[in-house]
Amino acid sequence: MLRQPIVAVLGHVDHGKTTLLDLIRQTAIAAKEAGGITQTIGTTEIPLETIKTISGQILNMFGFEISIPGLLFIDTPGHEAFISLRKRGGSIADIAVLVIDISEGIMPQTEESMQILKNTKTPFVVALNKIDKIQGWHTHDESFLKNYQKQQDVTKEIFEERFYNVVSQLSHRGFESERFDRVQDFKKTVTIVPLSGKTGEGIPELLAILSGLAQQFLKGKLEKTEQSAGMILDVKEVTGLGTAIDCIIYDGKIAKNDFLVLSKPPMIAKIRALLMPEPLRDMRTEKKFKNVEEVNSAAGVKIAAPGLETVVAGSQIRTAKTFEEAEMLLNELEKEIEEVEIFTEKDGIILKADTLGSLEALINIFSKHPIREATVGNVTKKHVISAEANIEPSNRAIVGFNIHPSEEVLKLAQDKKLKVLTANVIYHLLEEYEKWVQEEKEATRKKELDTITRPGKMLILPGCIFRASNPAIVGCDVISGIVKPGYKLFKDDKPIGEIKQVQSQGKSINEAKIGDKIAVSIEGPTVGRQINESDVLYTDITEEDYRKLKKFDKLLTENELKVMEEIKAIKRKYNPRWGL
Structure with missing residues (x-):
């Protein structure tokens, strides 16, 4: 014996999901003599008799023989509700309606919905909504196909252009699609039903297509079992x-x-x-x-x-x-x-989700990242302590789907310098986590870069000798790269001394860049002996620093890279194997 297929409605905000669901109910209620609808908790059941009354002509046109007892629509539309309906291995929804505004086409939440449907292997029909908004469209109390024939040629042209724009968008995302009456193979092609959630055009076609597809392709899945x-x-x-x-x-x-x-x-x-x-x-x-x-x-x-x-x-x-x-x-x-949840002591992120099905999806999506723990339920202090034990900085994170950690837990995580990421769209979590990992890596590299002498080049300006020695104080122009207090300097591969202080307009600064005019105090040299006016001085990079800088080349400016090559050329003139 077959049960009703469970139908979910998804789509972008304002594309008409709720309006469409309301209209489906109203259309069914209008067919009172056939039994109307039964509104159950969180769902609306439309019996087969009602579907036959509303969509009989369309069912006959396609030769659909229907034996399913009806359709059960989930009342809460949207991909967030759909995700929460996950059971192990997929969704409890058997088939979905993806609502797309014919004029706007595929939007961000449509993309998310499609990704979710693909991952849960849920077949879907596209409800191409708001056809009544097309310029010049006239509504008649007939089926979509008869209505379409009565439209003016210019209106048909606008419709076809927008229709095939959506077909093209779906194709770019790996879905071949076509209008329901032009589909050659329902198994290989996503069926599109043009309709209006306002006027009711296309509703009979949508109910017929959903019933027919469920009957043809979901029969095995809809067989009732003894176990509830x-x-x-x-x-x-x-x-x-x-x-x-x-x-x-x-x-x-x-x-x-x-x-x-x-x-x-x-x-x-x-x-x-x-x-x-x-x-x-x-x-x-x-x-x-x-x-x-x-x-x-x-x-x-x-x-x-x-x-x-x-x-x-x-x-x-x-x-x-x-x-x-x-x-x-x-x-x-x-x-x-137990089969789904993960408990280890190894370095890795902690995953939390509201349901077992959601957790399974989360584990699959984060499969390329090390996982320390993955469990159902909210984040507790215990999870914060577990995450703190991670050594790798990018693993010091707790990722939660459809959960809401307490303020106390969030404060504790903040104190421990842990990242807590929560969202109700799984794919957003992966994007946010990977973005955070990149930011953390960049911050770590920048920190490490601060411990290395960076490439820099400066010219001692004529007439700007303020003290000859102990320390020598000279006016300089930073020609390229960066100079900082603590950096050692060289000229012609000979060590000159160490920068003690850098000043700009009478104030000490921590860093000077290309184009800056600065006063520099240098411990070691004497003006007139080791250094002179118009000398060009370079920051003295060690071989070890050079090798590290090569690793961080993406964090260096173009002029730093250029001066680094100059330094390498000078050093290799005296030591051909320098920096290798």
């Missing part, structure tokens, strides 16, 4: 019942008085009540709940049971008829967690 499986969407207080959990049941069935088995925290509780909303006859109807004896997948349900106060949203649930069976299931869930 679900995920917690939310944890809420219910008057008269205490703490209850909103769940989506994606396999099997659950019944009142079953033993509820939860993964986070590991626990077993007896189901006191199963609550479902009353059937929705009107979008304005306030939700009222009724007690039910059992719930079949796929459906959303509110479950009341004792001891749910510490339960975490995103956790997996199972049910059993006996306590012994429940204990076996609990062991299986704990084993599943």
Whole structure:
């Protein structure tokens, strides 16, 4: 027996995800005689009879024979909600609708949504929204194809241009796509349904395509099994019942008085009540709940049971008829967690996520980086202490997906000079972490560079001898590179002395660069003997410093690199193997 496929709606902000979901519900409610819709917890079920009433002509046009009992839409649109619906190995959503504004095309959140769908191997249909906004578009109460034929040629041209712009954008991202009525092979081509979330054009086509694709390609996945499986969407207080959990049941069935088995925290509780909303006859109807004896997948349900106060949203649930069976299931869930979670003492980053499915995705994405620990749940002081034990600076980081560390934990991490990165888009975390690693490496290299004598060249200006010796004080022009107090100087491979102080306009400075006119005090030489007016002096780089500078060449300016080559040439005149 088949269950309804679970449908998620994703897309960029303001591209019409919520409007589209609302319109799908309204269209289904309008078909009252066919059963309308059933609004369950966090989901909307559209039965097959309703789909046939709305989309019968389209189903016949494609020759789709539908035996799935309907479609179950997840009420919360967007990729953040979709990510939280991860189970081990993928998403609990069977198919997705990717909403794209026909005029704006693919935008950043569309990209993110596509990446998520690709990684979770979730098939999707593109809902090309806002066709009613196309200049000159006229809406008629008919199917998209009939409406399209009634448009003026200039309007059709604008439509086709924008349509194929999106096709091209999808192609550049590795997805071949085409309009639903032009698709030759539904398995190899992403189907695009042009529609309007405002006027309802294209809704019958979208429901037909979703039903047909689910029937053809997801049949094996939709076969019901005996074992129930679900995920917690939310944890809420219910008057008269205490703490209850909103769940989506994606396999099997659950019944009142079953033993509820939860993964986070590991626990077993007896189901006191199963609550479902009353059937929705009107979008304005306030939700009222009724007690039910059992719930079949796929459906959303509110479950009341004792001891749910510490339960975490995103956790997996199972049910059993006996306590012994429940204990076996609990062991299986704990084993599943053990198989994914990582505990080591080695140098590496710490990964944290809200659910096991999210953690698995996080581990996969960070697989190129060393991982010290990867666990489900929030960041605690224990994780901060563990991260502090890392020796490699780039591993002194805690990366969390969909979690919110306390101020106390964040303060402790800051005190320990650890990086805590959190986000609700996994790919952002990887980007942010790698960006931070680069910044840290650059900061470390700059620090190391500060311990090395950098290339510099200066000219002693005529008429600017302020003291002949002990120390010699002369006016100089920095011709190239950098000069600093503490740097040793040379001329013609002969050591001259060490810079004691650098002044500019009567004030001491820590560094002088190309073009600066400065006064320099030099310990060692005497003017008229070792140095004279118009002499060119170089910073005295050691061979070891030279080799290090070669490593840091990207941090040196062009003029520093040039003067470094001059220094090398002078040194090698006297020692051909210098710096090798």
